[in-house]
Amino acid sequence: MTVEFTLNGRQVSAPAEPNTLLLDLLRDHFRLTGAKRSCDVQVCGSCTVLVDGGPVSACTYLAHEAAGREVLTIEGFSELPEFEHYASAFERHAAVQCGFCTPGFLLTLKSLRDAGDLETEEDIRHGLDGNLCRCTGYRAILEAARDIGEVAA
Amino acid sequence: MTVVNGTGTREVGRSRTRLDAREKLRGEAMFTGDMEVPGMLYGRVLRSQHPHAEIVSINTSAAERMPGVAAVLVGRDLLDIDPYYGHAIKDRPIIAIERVRFSGEPVAAVAAEDEATAEAALAAIEVVYDELPLVDTIDKALDPSAPLLHEGPIRPGLFHGLGNLGERDGNIGYRYRLESGDVAAESAGAAFVTEGEYLFPAVYQYAMETHSVIADWKPGEIAIWASCQHPFLVQAEIADLFGLPIGAVRIQVPYLGGGFGSKSYTKMEPLTVALSRKARAPVKIVNRVEESMVTSRRHGMRCWMRTTADAEGTLLTRESRFWLDTGAYMDNGPRVTATAADAAPGPYRWRAVDIDAMCVYCNTAPSGSYRAFGATHLQWVAESQLDELARRAGIDPLEMRRRNLLRPGEPVRPDGSGKPLDADLIGDVERAAAAVGWDDPKGPRVGRGVSVGLLAAGAHPVSRASVRMRADGSVEVSVGTTEMGQGPRTVMAQIAAEELGTSSDRVRVLGADTRFTPYDRSTGASRSTTLAGKAVQNAAAAVAAKLRETACEVWDVAPELIELRDGCAAFGDEQMEFPEVIAKRFGFSGGEIIEGGEVRPTGGDSGSYAEGPVFWEVCVAAAEVEVDPELGQVNVLRTATVADVGRAINPQLVERQDEGAFMQGYGNAMFEEMVYRDGELINDNLLEYRVPRIQDLPQRMTSIVVENEDGPGPHGAKGCGEGALAAVPAAIVNALGDAGVPITELPLTPERVWRRLQDLSEPKSTEELT
Ligand code: FES
Ligand code: FES
Numbered sequence: 035m036t037v038e039f040t041l042n043g044r045q046v047s048a049p050a051e052p053n054t055l056l057l058d059l060l061r062d063h064f065r066l067t068g069a070k071r072s073c074d075v076q077v078c079g080s081c082t083v084l085v086d087g088g089p090v091s092a093c094t095y096l097a098h099e100a101a102g103r104e105v106l107t108i109e110g111f112s113e114l115p116e117f118e119h120y121a122s123a124f125e126r127h128a129a130v131q132c133g134f135c136t137p138g139f140l141l142t143l144k145s146l147r148d149a150g151d152l153e154t155e156e157d158i159r160h161g162l163d164g165n166l167c168r169c170t171g172y173r174a175i176l177e178a179a180r181d182i183g184e185v186a187a
Numbered sequence: 188m189t190v191v192n193g194t195g196t197r198e199v200g201r202s203r204t205r206l207d208a209r210e211k212l213r214g215e216a217m218f219t220g221d222m223e224v225p226g227m228l229y230g231r232v233l234r235s236q237h238p239h240a241e242i243v244s245i246n247t248s249a250a251e252r253m254p255g256v257a258a259v260l261v262g263r264d265l266l267d268i269d270p271y272y273g274h275a276i277k278d279r280p281i282i283a284i285e286r287v288r289f290s291g292e293p294v295a296a297v298a299a300e301d302e303a304t305a306e307a308a309l310a311a312i313e314v315v316y317d318e319l320p321l322v323d324t325i326d327k328a329l330d331p332s333a334p335l336l337h338e339g340p341i342r343p344g345l346f347h348g349l350g351n352l353g354e355r356d357g358n359i360g361y362r363y364r365l366e367s368g369d370v371a372a373e374s375a376g377a378a379f380v381t382e383g384e385y386l387f388p389a390v391y392q393y394a395m396e397t398h399s400v401i402a403d404w405k406p407g408e409i410a411i412w413a414s415c416q417h418p419f420l421v422q423a424e425i426a427d428l429f430g431l432p433i434g435a436v437r438i439q440v441p442y443l444g445g446g447f448g449s450k451s452y453t454k455m456e457p458l459t460v461a462l463s464r465k466a467r468a469p470v471k472i473v474n475r476v477e478e479s480m481v482t483s484r485r486h487g488m489r490c491w492m493r494t495t496a497d498a499e500g501t502l503l504t505r506e507s508r509f510w511l512d513t514g515a516y517m518d519n520g521p522r523v524t525a526t527a528a529d530a531a532p533g534p535y536r537w538r539a540v541d542i543d544a545m546c547v548y549c550n551t552a553p554s555g556s557y558r559a560f561g562a563t564h565l566q567w568v569a570e571s572q573l574d575e576l577a578r579r580a581g582i583d584p585l586e587m588r589r590r591n592l593l594r595p596g597e598p599v600r601p602d603g604s605g606k607p608l609d610a611d612l613i614g615d616v617e618r619a620a621a622a623v624g625w626d627d628p629k630g631p632r633v634g635r636g637v638s639v640g641l642l643a644a645g646a647h648p649v650s651r652a653s654v655r656m657r658a659d660g661s662v663e664v665s666v667g668t669t670e671m672g673q674g675p676r677t678v679m680a681q682i683a684a685e686e687l688g689t690s691s692d693r694v695r696v697l698g699a700d701t702r703f704t705p706y707d708r709s710t711g712a713s714r715s716t717t718l719a720g721k722a723v724q725n726a727a728a729a730v731a732a733k734l735r736e737t738a739c740e741v742w743d744v745a746p747e748l749i750e751l752r753d754g755c756a757a758f759g760d761e762q763m764e765f766p767e768v769i770a771k772r773f774g775f776s777g778g779e780i781i782e783g784g785e786v787r788p789t790g791g792d793s794g795s796y797a798e799g800p801v802f803w804e805v806c807v808a809a810a811e812v813e814v815d816p817e818l819g820q821v822n823v824l825r826t827a828t829v830a831d832v833g834r835a836i837n838p839q840l841v842e843r844q845d846e847g848a849f850m851q852g853y854g855n856a857m858f859e860e861m862v863y864r865d866g867e868l869i870n871d872n873l874l875e876y877r878v879p880r881i882q883d884l885p886q887r888m889t890s891i892v893v894e895n896e897d898g899p900g901p902h903g904a905k906g907c908g909e910g911a912l913a914a915v916p917a918a919i920v921n922a923l924g925d926a927g928v929p930i931t932e933l934p935l936t937p938e939r940v941w942r943r944l945q946d947l948s949e950p951k952s953t954e955e956l957t
């Protein structure tokens with residue numbers, strides 16, 4: 035069986051079993067390893083990708099559910115001009131340490147900002163509650179997210 | 188917030204952007220699990236469901252016949268080697284041999300062309316067990332009638348480094364005592380005594396990247412890519428296990444997705460190598476979270492402690508007996524035990540102490556290192572007894588500490604051995620207290636607490652580094668420190684750039700590869716910036732000397748008149764860019780300068796590290812909490828931690844390290860706990876094992892960076908990143924005690940706090956409680 039979708043702006047098709055997870059398809063077939071596997075149960079957010087602009091945990095999302103949709107991974111996001119706005123905020127606040135959680139945070143932040151859900155500190159805390167980071171202690175990420183959403187401290 | 192700032196440097200002391208940030212932000216940074224090598228197979232591990240059992244038989248024939256399966260490994264495949272490892276005590280088989288000692292222990296492993304096939308093959312393996320009596324708790328392990336988990340003489344590992352390992356005593360595998368003075372005599376006239384029993388649960392480090400290894404065994408040569416913190420120690424253990432010279436084992440470490448101690452020493456590497464050896468092909472094993480949770484964790488602890496003081500609140504004696512549950516195999520248990528014993532007296536002056544620390548085998552998963560080990564176990568116990576005494580004596584807890592804390596230069600260990608105190612603890616704790624409004628009026632059910640402790644840091648002081656300046660003036664630094672988030676690729680570049688008078692973005696720090704990278708003992712114990720950093724500084728200084736030497740041949744002046752700055756050698760108004768200097772040295776535009784640097788315990792130009800520890804890491808925090816008596820909910824209102832780093836090479840990275848440690852300490856204090864039932868870990872996933880989320884971040888937290896330039900590292904630096912973790916649970920527990928809820932068991936779940944409040948409000952008789 036094959037599944038067809040738009041991946042980072044390009045039309046693709048790939049072999050997928052009915053139970054193939056989007057995360058495995060992206061990592062093993064397309065060699066896009068920016069989405070990371072950690073918790074496997076949709077808690078940590080390190081496998082986050084955007085499907086039609088909304089964040090999904092690719093570890094629990096079937097590849098077939100992506101059929102006909104637009105998937106954006108960190109590799110695709112980092113090619114977009116707006117990426118600089120996000121990346122420089124993370125750099126300024128040293129919000130990246132080991133980097134394992136980072137792609138997931140960036141994509142979640144993009145979807146929040148695009149949806150207009152990144153306007154208050156409350157938005158940030160609520161919107162990022164599904165992304166875990168074990169290194170930074172979150173404060174750096176919160177500060178970077180404020181800059182990205184242009185939220186007053 | 189930076190308290191004292193050094194000056195006079197161009198790179199050191201500046202918050203440079205991480206040099207690896209872009210790569211990580213773009214998702215390009217490769218971790219072991221992201222890598223592929225040609226012809227690679229995928230490995231999966233069959234793990235025992237039984238915590239303690241005899242293996243009667245293993246039938247692998249159905250699995251072996253499955254298409255796509257290359258090899259099935261079991262204990263009998265290792266008869267040609269001595270298959271036991273362990274850096275402290277060699278007690279752990281590569282894969283279970285005849286007996287399993289914890290639920291989750293590998294009993295078989297499959298290598299197949301993809302993960303799904305390997306997984307299916309696991310299901311086809313039949314294992315028959317004969318269950319043995321379960322020794323799943325410290326109490327059961329100490330019972331004289333308990334079966335012994337390990338028998339025969341103790342075999343020391345390659346890096347036990349603990350002096351005499353002593354005798355096994357039942358299931359107590361390691362014991363460390365710290366005694367001085369006569370406790371009975373000194374405590375006889377005490378005006379205040381506090382005594383109690385305390386429990387600390389096992390917790391999980393949860394580095395988000397699970398343990399991952401690729402191993403490629405060939406006759407006479409082994410190549411490994413691994414998420415490991417200490418590549419050189421793993422290299423030596425693998426060489427020892429598989430009978431090869433050290434140089435025939437190559438370990439490459441890509442980026443690590445966090446470590447926090449969970450990836451220190453040897454973990455999954457021997458099993459992956461053994462599977463590759465059987466399959467005759469490279470094999471990759473990437474753990475699932477539930478598998479990593481039985482690969483490494485923090486020791487659970489039971490502790491008894493007694494502290495006495497005189498009528499003026501001067502401390503007299505401290506006694507403690509405690510037992511750490513090391514699980515089925517020792518891993519880093521002995522060192523954790525010794526460090527915990529060092530933390531038991533705390534940084535105070537005593538007339539007499541008697542500490543007896545024991546590391547106990549149980550049928551639970553092996554416990555190893557976790558950020559601030561030992562200190563985290565003991566500091567909250569030690570510090571809550573101090574507060575208890577202060578309350579009884581009617582002395583402010585901060586004043587109590589001022590009266591009894593050691594001052595710089597005083598011996599830390601009660602027996603006078605080791606390095607004396609090298610930090611201003613009173614200043615540090617006063618800063619932390621001020622940051623949580625120590626003297627402000629308090630609302631009802633609000634409490635404030637401080638905590639002070641020390642952690643023996645630095646591990647063994649052996650590091651080497653090399654610095655290479657290319658013909659174009661760019662610089663490569665090779666150093667064995669692994670990048671797991673703490674920032675050495677940036678900090679080492681700053682240290683080298685400072686010495687060379689160039690900018691850190693002209694410097695590249697390479698990842699650890701034992702074939703090329705000079706030896707570095709390990710990445711842990713807050714040692715990298717101090718020790719590996721010193722080795723880098725020395726190597727860079729040697730390159731700088733060569734540059735000066737060439738420049739003075741050209742200008743014919745003394746080398747000390749030549750300054751290196753902005754990528755140039757300069758003499759007065761004249762200057763030559765580095766590529767020009769190198770071209771002059773070699774006669775045409777090519778060549779390079781490579782020099783090495785080292786630190787070792789004694790001698791050399793690196794200063795003396797002969798007396799352990801390399802430095803005492805300061806563990807200081809303060810907290811303000813509010814308790815909701817209806818719900819038992821503890822709200823942490825304000826916190827402060829202190830990173831007393833001597834000199835911050837990169838102040839922003841120091842603060843971020845400190846905040847990360849704070850948040851892990853917060854998790855340890857508030858809700859993290861591995862729950863076992865009959866030897867089985869029942870919350871082995873992130874749904875049930877809760878770690879801090881962004882919503883848990885307190886609204887007001889302060890990270891105070893103190894720079895007294897009193898460290899033994901480059902520019903007076905000393906390490907950080909662990910102290911806050913050890914200090915935070917203690918500060919929160921003390922704040923809760925101040926709010927009227929003394930607690931002797933962690934974590935501070937609402938239920939536990941609520942029950943404690945009920946017990947306090949309505950005293951019950953023993954009958955009513957049962
Ligand atoms: S791996 Fe998908 S949410 Fe954790
Ligand atoms: S930076 Fe390491 S987990 Fe977030």
